[in-house]
Amino acid sequence: MMETPVVFRSGNDDLFGIVRSPTSGASARGVVILPGGRYGVSAGRNRVAVRLSERLATAGYHVLRFDYHGIGDSSGTVGELRLDRPFVEDLDAAAECLGSFGVERLVLVGDCFGARIALAGVDRVPGVHALVLVSLPLRDYARGESSAVRMAERESIVQYTRKGLRADVWRSLRNPTRRRTYGMLIRTKTRQMMRSVASGGTPDPWLSGRVIDQFDRVSRAGIPALVLYGTDEDDFADFERARRGALGPALARSPRIEVETVPGHVHAFRSVAVQKQFLDIATRWVRRNDAEQLGAS
Amino acid sequence: MREEALFLSKGADPVFIVLHLPDSDPRGAVVVCSPIGAESDKNYRREVLLGRALATRGIAAARFQYRGTGNSGGDAGSTTLETMADDAFMAADELATRTGIKRLGAVGTRLGAMVATRLAHEMGRAPLALWEPAIDAAGHFRELFRSRMIRRMTLGKAFADGPSMMTELESTGHSEVVGYSIHSALVESMAGVSLGDQAVSPGQRILLVQISESDGLSADLVALREHWEHLGASLATHHVHGEEVWWFVSEQFEQEERRDITTDIVDATVRWFDESAGPEVVI
Numbered sequence: 151m152m153e154t155p156v157v158f159r160s161g162n163d164d165l166f167g168i169v170r171s172p173t174s175g176a177s178a179r180g181v182v183i184l185p186g187g188r189y190g191v192s193a194g195r196n197r198v199a200v201r202l203s204e205r206l207a208t209a210g211y212h213v214l215r216f217d218y219h220g221i222g223d224s225s226g227t228v229g230e231l232r233l234d235r236p237f238v239e240d241l242d243a244a245a246e247c248l249g250s251f252g253v254e255r256l257v258l259v260g261d262c263f264g265a266r267i268a269l270a271g272v273d274r275v276p277g278v279h280a281l282v283l284v285s286l287p288l289r290d291y292a293r294g295e296s297s298a299v300r301m302a303e304r305e306s307i308v309q310y311t312r313k314g315l316r317a318d319v320w321r322s323l324r325n326p327t328r329r330r331t332y333g334m335l336i337r338t339k340t341r342q343m344m345r346s347v348a349s350g351g352t353p354d355p356w357l358s359g360r361v362i363d364q365f366d367r368v369s370r371a372g373i374p375a376l377v378l379y380g381t382d383e384d385d386f387a388d389f390e391r392a393r394r395g396a397l398g399p400a401l402a403r404s405p406r407i408e409v410e411t412v413p414g415h416v417h418a419f420r421s422v423a424v425q426k427q428f429l430d431i432a433t434r435w436v437r438r439n440d441a442e443q444l445g446a447s
Numbered sequence: 448m449r450e451e452a453l454f455l456s457k458g459a460d461p462v463f464i465v466l467h468l469p470d471s472d473p474r475g476a477v478v479v480c481s482p483i484g485a486e487s488d489k490n491y492r493r494e495v496l497l498g499r500a501l502a503t504r505g506i507a508a509a510r511f512q513y514r515g516t517g518n519s520g521g522d523a524g525s526t527t528l529e530t531m532a533d534d535a536f537m538a539a540d541e542l543a544t545r546t547g548i549k550r551l552g553a554v555g556t557r558l559g560a561m562v563a564t565r566l567a568h569e570m571g572r573a574p575l576a577l578w579e580p581a582i583d584a585a586g587h588f589r590e591l592f593r594s595r596m597i598r599r600m601t602l603g604k605a606f607a608d609g610p611s612m613m614t615e616l617e618s619t620g621h622s623e624v625v626g627y628s629i630h631s632a633l634v635e636s637m638a639g640v641s642l643g644d645q646a647v648s649p650g651q652r653i654l655l656v657q658i659s660e661s662d663g664l665s666a667d668l669v670a671l672r673e674h675w676e677h678l679g680a681s682l683a684t685h686h687v688h689g690e691e692v693w694w695f696v697s698e699q700f701e702q703e704e705r706r707d708i709t710t711d712i713v714d715a716t717v718r719w720f721d722e723s724a725g726p727e728v729v730i
Contacts, residue, residue, distance in 0.1 A: 153461075153518075155452035166452065168518055187700060191491050193517045196484075196627045200518060220702060223452065223465060223495055231700045420626040 152207075160219055160243035163226035167192060167216025167244065169251060170203040179440065180212040180253030182244050184264030186285075186418055187231040191222045195418065198425045202259065205433045212251045216244055234290035234360060236267040238274050245275045255279045257436055262287060262417055269364045272373060280439050281368065281375040282432050285417035288388045288397075290358045357388075362396050369404035374443070376408050376435045378428070380415035408435075448502040455511075455537050460521035462534045464511040464541060467498035473507040475724030476548040478539045478566060480531075482557035482581075483516060484591075484627035485694045490556050490578075492703035493713065497554065500717045506724050507546045511538040523628050524621065527636035528561060535566045552720055557581050557693065561637070564645040574723040575647075576654040576716050579691065582667045584637035588612075588629075594694040595624045625694055643671055649679030654719045656712055658687040685715045 152171040157164050172179075183199045185192070192215040193200050203213040218240050219226035245256055257280040260268035265283040272278050305313075313319060322328045368375055379386035389409075393401055401407055412427045419425045449468050454461035479494050481487045498508040513531045514521030521530075539551055552574040555563025560580030567575040581587035592612045615622040616631045623629060647653065655672060657664055664672070664684055672682045689708040703709050 153454060155454075157452075168452075191488050191517075193512075195488065196623075197517065197523070222491060223450070227702050227704060228700070229702075418626075422623045422626060422628055425626065 153203075156214070156216075156247055158243050158247040160237075160240045161226075163219040163224060165216055165219060165225075165240060165243060166223035167214050167247065168203075169248065170207040170213045170215075171251070172207050172210045172212060174210050176252060177210050177212060178252055178254040179210060179257075180214065180248040180251070180255065181206050181257045181259060181436070182241065182248065183213065183215040184241065184258060184260035184267050185215075185218075186261040187218075187263035192217050195420070196422065196425060198419050198429070201425075201429055202432060205429060206436060209433065209437050211257070211436075212248055212253050214244055214248050216240075216247075231263060232290070233263065233266050233287050234358065236263070236270040238267060238270050241267050241271045242275050245271075245277060249277075253277070257282065257440075259284075259432060259436075261285060261419070266361075269361065269368070272364060272371070273367050278373065279443065280436065281373060282378065282435065283375060284378045284428065284432075285380065285383055285385050286361075286377060286389070287385050288357055288361050288392050290360070357392050357396055362392075362400070365397055365400040365407075369400040369407060372404060372406055374406040374408075374439045376410060376432070376439075378410050378412070378416060378431060380413070380417060380424070381411050382414050383417055385417065386411065410435075448499060450498075450502075454520075455541055456520075457537065460514045461519060462511055462514055462537055463518035464509055464538050465495075465498065466542065466545060467502035467508040467510075468545070469502045469505045469507060471505065473502075473505055473546045473548060475506040475552065475720060476542050476546045477501055477506060477508045477552040477554060477720055478535060478542060478563070479508060479510045480535050480553060480555040480559035480563040480566065481510070481512065482559045482693075483513070483526075483633075484629070485625055486557045487512075487516065489691075489693055489696075493709050494554075494556075496704055496709065497713050497716060500713050501720060504717055504721050504724075506552075506717075506720055507542060507548070509538045509542040511535070524630045524632055526630065527632050528640065529636060531562045532565050535562050536569070539566060539570065552576070552723060554578065554716065555580065558584070558587055558637075560642060561640060561645065564642060564647070567651070568646045568648060572648040572651045574652045574654075574720060576656065576719060577642075578656045578712060578716075579658055579693075580642055580655070580668075580671075582643070582671060583641035584634075585639070588634055588637075591624045591629065591694070595622075597695075643674050647675050647678055647680045651680045652683070652723055653680050654683045654685060654716065656685045656687060656715065658689055658691045658708055658712070660688070660690050662686070683719065685712075685719075687711045687715070 154169045156167050156169055185194060199215040203215055206213045217224040218237050220228035254277055256277045258268035258278060259282040261284040265286040268281050416424050416428055451466045453464055455464055482490055494510050498510055501508045512519040513526055513534050515523040515526035543549055550570055550573055553563040553567040554576045556578040558581045560577040567573040595612055612622045616634055620631045621628055655668055657668055676682050687708055
C-alpha cells in the first residue's frame with residue numbers, strides 16, 4: 151500500500167487528504183473522491199472511500215480522498231452547506247494537489263453534495279475527463295431543507311393557509327421544533343412561488359438552472375459521465391421528471407452520459423450491500439471508460 | 448501549533464495517526480482513543496478540535512485510527528480489543544518519542560473508553576478522561592442492535608423483520624448497523640468486558656463526562672465512580688447538557704465547533720488536562 155497524507159491550500163484553509171498511488175507505478179491518471187455533506191470525513195462511511203481508493207489504485211490511478219474546509223482534519227469552518235454553493239475551490243485545490251503527483255487526466259467521483267461539486271467543477275477545473283455522479287440532487291437547497299422543499303411542493307398555498315388556521319396547528323407552535331419546521335416550510339413555499347413567477351411558466355421551475363447549464367456543458371464537451379441513483383430516492387424521481395423536461399436535450403445529445411440505477415437507496419451508502427454495488431459499478435465504469443477513451447485516441 | 452499526519456507500521460498494516468504539537472516544548476501529552484463505526488465518524492471533528500485546543504495550551508496530542516477502521520490499513524474482520532489496544536500503545540510510543548514525555552494522558556469515547564483505560568493504567572497513574580464511556584461491551588452492542596432496528600423501521604420494515612444482529616454475527620461472522628460493518632472477532636474479543644473490571648491506579652486522576660438531557664450522572668456512571676474511588680482513584684465528573692444521537696445524522700447541518708455540546712466537552716477536557724499537566728504530574 152502506498153498512501154501519502156497531503157495538505158494543500160484552498161483559499162485561506164489547509165485541506166487534509168490522502169493520496170493512494172497506483173500499484174503499477176507512475177501514472178498520469180487520477181481520481182478525486184468528493185464525499186457528500188453529511189459526515190464528509192475522507193475515509194467515508196464504513197471506509198467506502200478507502201476501499202474505492204484501493205480498487206482504483208490497483209487499476210492504475212492516483213486517488214485522492216480529502217476533507218472539505220471545516221470538515222474532518224481540514225482547517226476552516228462551513229457556514230452553511232448549500233447545494234447552489236458547491237465547494238469548487240476545494241476541488242480545484244485537490245486537482246492541483248494531484249497534479250503534483252503527475253496527474254493530467256482526472257475522474258471526479260462525487261456523492262450527493264460531492265456530485266454537485268463535481269458537476270460544477272467540469273469547466274472550472276482543468277483536466278476533468280470523466281464524472282461519476284451518485285445521487286445527484288437537482289434542486290437547490292441548504293442542507294436540512296430537503297424535506298421542507300418536498301413538503302412545500304405537495305400542497306397549494308390555499309391548502310396550507312387553510313391548515314394554518316386550524317387550532318391544533320396553533321397549539322403545536324409551542325413546540326420549538328414544530329416552529330422551526332413551519333418557518334422553513336413558509337420560507338420554502340414563498341421561494342418556490344417567487345421562482346415559479348420569475349421563470350415565466352417554464353415547466354420545471356423547481357429544477358436548478360445551474361444543473362441544467364452544467365449538464366449542457368458536459369454534454370457539449372462530450373465528457374463521459376455515469377449518473378447513478380437508487381430507484382427509491384426522491385432525487386431519482388426528480389431526475390426522471392427532469393429527463394422528460396429541461397434536462398432531456400442535454401441527455402439526448404450525448405450518448406456518453408449513462409444512467410444506472412440500483413434497487414433502493416444508494417445515497418450516503420447506508421448499507422454494506424449498497425456500498426459493494428457502488429464500488430463494483432464505479433470501478434467497472436471508470437476502467438471501461440478509460441479503455442474506450444484510450445482506444446479512441 | 449502544528450499538525451502531522453503519518454502512517455505507523457510494525458507489521459503489514461499501517462496505523463493512521465495525526466499528531467497535534469505545540470510550537471514550544473510540550474508540558475504534557477495525550478492519546479485520543481476513538482469509538483468505532485458511526486460513533487467514530489460522529490466524534491471525528493470533535494477529536495480534531497480537542498487535539499488542536501490541547502496543542503494551543505501546550506499539550507501535545509495524538510489521534511489515531513484502529514487497524515481495520517478509517518484510513519488505517521488492515522481488514523475490519525481482524526479488529527479486536529487486543530489490536531485496538533496495540534494500536535493505542537503504538538500511537539503512545541510515537542507521541543512519547545516525539546515529545547520526550549513518558550507518562551501520557553488518555554481520552555476515550557464510547558468503546559474507546561475501554562482502550563483508553565487500559566492504556567492509562569499500563570502507563571502508570573496516567574490522567575484519563577472518558578467521554579460518554581460504554582460501561583460494558585454487551586450493553587453497548589445491545590444499543591447498536593437497537594439502532595439497527597430503528598434504521599429498519601425508518602425504511603418501512605417491520606420492527607422484528609430479518610435476523611437479529613447477534614444471529615447474523617453467529618452465522619456469517621459479520622453484521623451491520625446503518626452501513627457500518629460489525630465483525631464477530633470484535634464482539635467476541637469484548638465478551639464480558641466492562642469498564643468496572645479494568646484496573647485503575649491509586650491516585651490516578653479520572654474525568655467522567657456524560658452528555659444527557661437529564662441532570663446528574665446516570666446510575667451506571669455513579670456506580671463506576673464509586674467503584675473506582677474505592678480503588679483509590681481520584682474522580683471528577685462533568686455533565687454536558689444535551690443529547691448526542693451517536694448512530695444517526697441530523698438532517699440539519701451544524702458546524703461541529705458551533706455545537707454547545709462540543710464546545711462544552713472540549714473546553715472541560717482541556718481545562719482538566721491543563722490542571723493535570725502541572726510539573727507534579729507529568730514525568
